Amino acid sequence: MVKSLNSVVRRLVAPVGLWTATMLAPLYATAEINAGEELLRNRCMGCHVPEQNEPLQLSRISHQRKTPEGWLMSIARMQMVHGAQITSDERRTLVKFLADTQGLTPQESAPYRYILERRLNHIEDKQPQLAEMCARCHSEARVGLQRRDAGEWEHLVNFHLGQWPSIEYSAMGRDRDWLGLALNEVVPFLDKNYGLQKDHWQQWLDSEKASPIGEWRLVGSMPGRGDFHGVMKVIADGEDRYRLNLTGKFADGKSLRGKGQALVYSGYEWRADITLGKEKFQQVLAMNPQGDRFEGRMFLKQQETLGVNLTASRADKPSLLAVSPAFIEAGKSQQISVRGTQLSGDVSLGPGIEVLKVLKRGKNEIRLKVRARKGLETQALDVRVGEQNLAGGLRVYDRIDSLQVSPAYAVARVGDGGGSQEKVKAAFEARAYGAGEDGVNGTADDIYIGTMPANWSLAPFDQQAIEDRDLDFVGKIDRRTGVFTPAAAGPNSKRKYGTNNAGRMSVIASVGQGDNKQEAKAELIVTVQRWNNPPIR
Ligand code: HEC
Ligand code: HEC
Structure with a gap:
């Protein structure tokens, strides 16, 4: 405690x-x-x-x-x-x-968890002044994950200028009175939005803290490996320290099994190191104040861009966690698994979805053969088991109206090649949408259908990339998984001026065939190593 x-x-x-x-x-x-x-x-x-x-x-x-x-x-x-x-x-x-x-309290860290979870290609929705003055060298999250009074924010500004004098004459510094703006505008903004607010913290300290000891059911998904489900058993190992066992399985059939240890900070910040087979993972999860949910990410320690988005629920409390696969085409039948904890009662998948056969009925998984009625329009359906409800848990679609590659912009880094830095891969997903009632793609009422298996390929991003033959040098994308592996670091004598294997690519996902074929693109920058990789970028 x-x-x-x-x-x-x-x-x-x-x-x-x-x-x-x-x-x-x-x-x-x-x-x-x-x-x-x-x-x-x-x-x-x-x-x-x-x-x-x-x-x-x-x-x-x-x-x-x-x-x-x-x-x-x-x-x-x-x-x-x-x-x-x-x-x-x-x-x-x-x-x-x-x-x-x-x-920080759970509410305070909530908006910026992506940076703690090492979602390196997350695109921040930045406050415009912070974007120019501060979040051009590091994330805005690095700022938003701190609480200080005005005096302390001011010290921070002075420290920045003293430590990195170039802050005043680099881009977005030399065209303005950087120090004046930082002290007179940014500091008051930070004090107002991210002030020390000791009382918030005190309230959190005074509240009762939950214990993570027990059994947890996990669900999630990982780019390239698909939906994930598993079990994590947590036992005490000293104050705020735990040992854990984890077993799990991906939709592609690969399974994970291993042990680890965890430490809980600030009453809810779960950090665990786990060895699963030959792979070392790190978990960055937040436990909710009730102590019955974990939310976060489990990523490869040496390859932070590859990881599982995780949700966990206490095995002894009823909850409905996920449907896998979470989408079905109108007129088709398929198997689905409804996953959760202490599942009991009637199953309802929404109008038009008929259960043909119950293949398995367990507390943690209900496996069904279902059919979606022909003619159903694309929509998100609420799934219910007994008292438990999962809003939009199953999506039915009659066609894919548009496709998006996520992330829309990613950075990969060359590595290895005798150097100390490993390659930094990039992983992409093809997200399918229905156009919604207005029939127009890319509007607010678009309906997210799901992450589709796609065919992945690369193309030069622009004329420069064609002239520099980037495609021949930057690396390869796995056609099936959408995981891009950059080429080796160091000068390449085959390239113009013997330069390194950096470049600019379009990443193309294609789903479906013939008239139903949909394509979407993302931008991929393949660049040099990053030598300083702090946990908060
Ligand atoms: C010229 C690049 C640059 C700019 C512009 C910049 N920072 Fe930083 N900032 C850094 C670097 C580098 C560090 C890392 C220090 C370290 O490794 O501990 C840092 C660290 C920080 C930290 C963490 C400090 C700590 O020890 O807890 C905060 C918070 C922060 N910056 C806020 C800001 C704010 C607010 C602004 C705008 C007023 C800003 N930064 C502008 C480069 C920059
Ligand atoms: C050798 C002297 C020295 C020691 C020892 C030292 N500090 Fe500092 N600390 C400084 C100086 C100088 C600054 C102001 C410049 C800066 O922020 O780097 C500072 C600033 C800080 C800040 C404010 C940083 C910010 O982002 O504004 C924190 C927090 C801090 N120190 C924590 C610690 C902790 C914790 C320890 C003990 C492990 C420690 N310091 C030990 C010299 C020291």
Whole structure:
């Protein structure tokens, strides 16, 4: 359970002058003082001075709240830039302590979870001024995942200018009074939207926290491997620490089985390392305050763009999680699985969907052979099992009106080739839509049908890409899975000027045949390695 820093601080109020090494010694011995506080004193207080006679209210550190990854990055900077001395074990302990005492609430982290979940090709919907002033070097999420008062935001602006003076004369810096705008407009905006708001945090700390111990049912999907379902068993392994067993299966038949360990930060931030067969995965999940749902992503540690979007539900509570496959063509029959936990009661798949046969009836899976009536129009149907409802859980379609490749814009990076950085792949999905009532594609009433199996290919993006013969050098896309693997890093003597294997591609998905054939395109930039890969990009 999360302890409140304030209560510990109140116990330890002492005049600053008394905080000498000799005075500290007896305090170390008292059992209540946990390792995190000790580290703050030993590793940070040398530079960050205690304030207002409160030995554990330290300059800068006590005036911000952020995610575990955010704290990790700040401390890593202390080491790299300021020479702070701290071992990896100590750093882990301190990150845990700071995220537990000065973290973000579930509501605060919710809008920006994509960055924690390493959705590297997510396109941010940016606030225009932040986009120009701040989120041109890093994501807006890096900003939105912090809480500070105005003074602290101001220190951050000054630190940026001091650390990276080029901020004023690089693009979108030299055409304006960057520092003036940052201090007079951006800081007030940040204070208003991302102020310290200690009371929000205190409310979260004071609320009861759920435990993740028990059995969970997982559903999800992974580009290239399709729908996923599995079971995760979580057992205690110390305070906020857990061991887990996971088994699961993808729609393509591949199965996963393995073990891992997890740590919960801030009362809900689940981070796990899991070895499944030969692959090492990381889970970044958020547990809901009721403690009966996990939401997030499980990705390959060495290949963060490849991962499973996950939802999990407690095995002992009723829930309806997913239908797989989640779409059916009008006039056709097929098998579907309805997945959840403690499923009981009548199954209803919506008007026009007839159950031909019940193939399996279990608590966690109901497998059915169903038929969609001919002539049904494209629509999303609510699926019900007993009391449980999954809005839009099954989509029926009479034709695909449009196709979109997701992500619409992606970056892959050359790698290996004797260098230290691995290739960074890109994974695409073909999302099919119905035009909706207005019959026009690309409008608000479009109906998402589902992710379709597609034929994948590459083409040069523009004239430059043709002239540079990018297609011959940048890498290959798997025709079936839509996963792009870039070529090796380093100069290539076969290319003009012996340049590297970078380039610009169109990624083309094609679904259906003849008159029903649909095609869609995305843009793919294949570029050089990124050498600095912090957890929050
Ligand atoms: C050797 C001196 C030194 C030590 C030791 C040190 N810091 Fe810092 N810290 C600084 C300086 C200088 C800054 C301001 C410049 C910056 O932000 O990098 C700073 C800034 C910070 C900030 C504000 C960063 C921001 O984004 O605005 C945080 C948080 C922080 N330190 C945490 C820590 C923690 C936690 C420790 C202990 C592990 C620590 N520091 C140890 C020198 C130090
Ligand atoms: C010139 C590029 C650049 C611009 C422009 C920029 N940043 Fe940064 N910012 C960085 C870099 C680089 C770091 C990484 C420091 C590190 O590795 O710890 C950083 C770190 C941060 C952090 C994390 C600091 C911490 O220790 O917690 C925040 C928050 C942040 N920036 C906010 C902003 C805001 C707000 C603006 C606009 C006023 C801005 N940045 C503009 C380059 C930039």
